[in-house]
Structures are given as C-alpha cells and as structure tokens.
Amino acid sequence: MKNRASLLFALVLMLFCFSAQAQGVMTFEKEQHDFGNVPEGTMATHEFKFKNTGNQPIIIATVQASCGCTTPDWTKTPVLPGKTGMVKAVYSSAGRPGVFNKTVTVTSNAATPSTTLTIKGTVLGPEEIKASLTPAQKAMAPRLVLDRTAHDFGKMEAGQQPSARFTVKNTGKQDLLLGMITSPCNCVGYKKAPQPIKPGQSAVVEILYAQRQIGQMTDVATLNSNAVEGPAKLTIKANVVRDLNAASMVKESATAVPFK
Incomplete structure (x- = not known):
C-alpha cells in the first residue's frame, strides 16, 4: 500500500513537472531596431520576427505601444512550436522632427508573458536628409515622378469626397515609400x-478630397516620401456648392421657357 502511494505521488509529480515545462517560448531575432535617419512624413515600419522554440502554441493577447504615434500589428493566429510569427511597429513621423525612442509591449501566453520591443531613430526634414546623404547614397536613393501635379474636380457638392488618381513612378534605385499627405485644410488624404x-x-x-467650404477652392497638399528630392506638391481645385441639384434648379429657373 505504501509503495502504491509512493508511485502515485511520483506520477503526480512527473505530471506537474511536465505541465510546468509545457509552454511556448517566444524567441525574437532582435528586440530593438534603429531606423537611423527617417524622412519626416514617412511611416517608419519594422517587423520584429520571432520563433516559437517551446512545445506549446503561442497566442499573442495584446500589443501595446508607448504612444499614439506608434501603431502595432501582430500575428493573430496561434503560432505552433517551431513556427514563426511577427510583431509590426509603425512609427508616424509627420510633424515629429528629432530623436525618437518608443517601445511596444507584447503580452502572450508564452513562458515569458511580457516582452518589450524598442524602436528608435531620428526624424529629419528634407534639407537635413539631403545634407546627410553622400553622393553615392544620393545616386542610389529613390526618386518620385508624378504624371501630373494638379487636378480640378470642377463643380462638387459640399460633404462629398471625390477621388482623383495620380500615377507615381520610382525612377530611383531603392524602394519608394510614400508617407502621409498633409495640407493646411486637412481635407486631402489617401483612399x-x-x-x-x-x-x-x-x-x-488615389487621393480623396473632402473640402467643406463653399466657393472656388484651391488647396495645395504635400505628398511626403523618402525620395531624395523631398516632398512633392499637389494642387487640388474645385468649385464647391451647397447642393448640386439646387444649383441646377436655380440655373434652369433663370432661363426663359416658351409657353406651350
């Protein structure tokens, strides 16, 4: 009886030890990324890749950034043992010149339930970017060429959001990354x-135009990118009216109509 009790205790202990060791292990390739110099207006993006080196699936519960300027994304499905997943950090550099150092905290069911990832870099304006590049870097840099720099929507109704298509070509030797569109009216953005x-x-x-003011409008939008030339300018025009149908009725009422 005593031997049976000892054997049972040993089995329970083994099961406890096994369950304690049965966990996923999140092993990142690296936990810090330095973007270096970042052109102002671009979205600095990096994927932190990890491998599950444990013996149970890993499920990421949440990914929390240290500020609203960093937008995280991550693998939403369970990461099985031996498989890989990712945590993406996207830093919005528009209007944030200077040095940045931000963190992204990953919470999961892994053996280490919380991991902190770090992104850092320096946001530079167009002139600073140009000054920091060597001749060889300038020769290899991306270059942005637009098929046109202006678009006239003609007559549009206030509250509408018409769109216009521009063709962008990269004549450089590295990937062209388009950043945010900024404008004094805050009425121009990507579709x-x-x-x-x-x-x-x-x-x-494709560009959306959401001008709500009435009248003949001309707005200049800045298309930010990592192109060596710096930001590109887009001129958007429109004749904004309160109601297109009402305008048509007024126009027709002013026209002489013969008696029938």
Whole structure:
C-alpha cells in the first residue's frame, strides 16, 4: 500500500513537472531596431520576427505601444512550436522632427508573458536628409515622378469626397515609400494606404478630397516620401456648392421657357 502511494505521488509529480515545462517560448531575432535617419512624413515600419522554440502554441493577447504615434500589428493566429510569427511597429513621423525612442509591449501566453520591443531613430526634414546623404547614397536613393501635379474636380457638392488618381513612378534605385499627405485644410488624404514602389515601377495612388467650404477652392497638399528630392506638391481645385441639384434648379429657373 505504501509503495502504491509512493508511485502515485511520483506520477503526480512527473505530471506537474511536465505541465510546468509545457509552454511556448517566444524567441525574437532582435528586440530593438534603429531606423537611423527617417524622412519626416514617412511611416517608419519594422517587423520584429520571432520563433516559437517551446512545445506549446503561442497566442499573442495584446500589443501595446508607448504612444499614439506608434501603431502595432501582430500575428493573430496561434503560432505552433517551431513556427514563426511577427510583431509590426509603425512609427508616424509627420510633424515629429528629432530623436525618437518608443517601445511596444507584447503580452502572450508564452513562458515569458511580457516582452518589450524598442524602436528608435531620428526624424529629419528634407534639407537635413539631403545634407546627410553622400553622393553615392544620393545616386542610389529613390526618386518620385508624378504624371501630373494638379487636378480640378470642377463643380462638387459640399460633404462629398471625390477621388482623383495620380500615377507615381520610382525612377530611383531603392524602394519608394510614400508617407502621409498633409495640407493646411486637412481635407486631402489617401483612399487606400499606398504600398512601396519598386525601382523602375509605377503605381496608381488615389487621393480623396473632402473640402467643406463653399466657393472656388484651391488647396495645395504635400505628398511626403523618402525620395531624395523631398516632398512633392499637389494642387487640388474645385468649385464647391451647397447642393448640386439646387444649383441646377436655380440655373434652369433663370432661363426663359416658351409657353406651350
């Protein structure tokens, strides 16, 4: 009886030890990334890759950035033992010149439940970027060429958000990364976030215009990127009216109509 009790105790102890050791282990390739110099207005993006070196699936519960300027993303499905996952950190550099050092905290069911990742760099304006590049770097840099720099929507109704398509070509030798669009009216933006443009390739970028003021409007928007030339300017024009149907009715009422 005593031997049976000892054997049972040993089995329980073994099961406890096994369950304690049965966990996923999140092993990152690196836990810190230095972007170096970042052109102001671009979205600095880095993927932290990890491997599950444990013996149980890893599920990421949350990823919390230290500030609103950093937008995280991560692998949403369970990462099985031996498989890889990622945590993406995106830093918005628009209007944030200078040095930055931000963290992203990953919470999961891994053996180490919380891991802190760090991104850092220095946001430079267009002139600072140019001054920091060597002739060889300038020769290898991406270059942005627009098919046109202006668009006139003609007559549009206030509250509408018409779109215009621009073709962007990268004539440089590195990937062209389009950053945020800024404008004094805060009424110009992307319809869909643009993807990196490979050297020698072109892409169609769709721009939304949300001008609510009434009248003949002309707005200049700045298209930020990592191009060596710096930001590009887009001129957007429109004749904004309160109601297109009402305007048509007024116009027709002013026209002489013969009696029938």
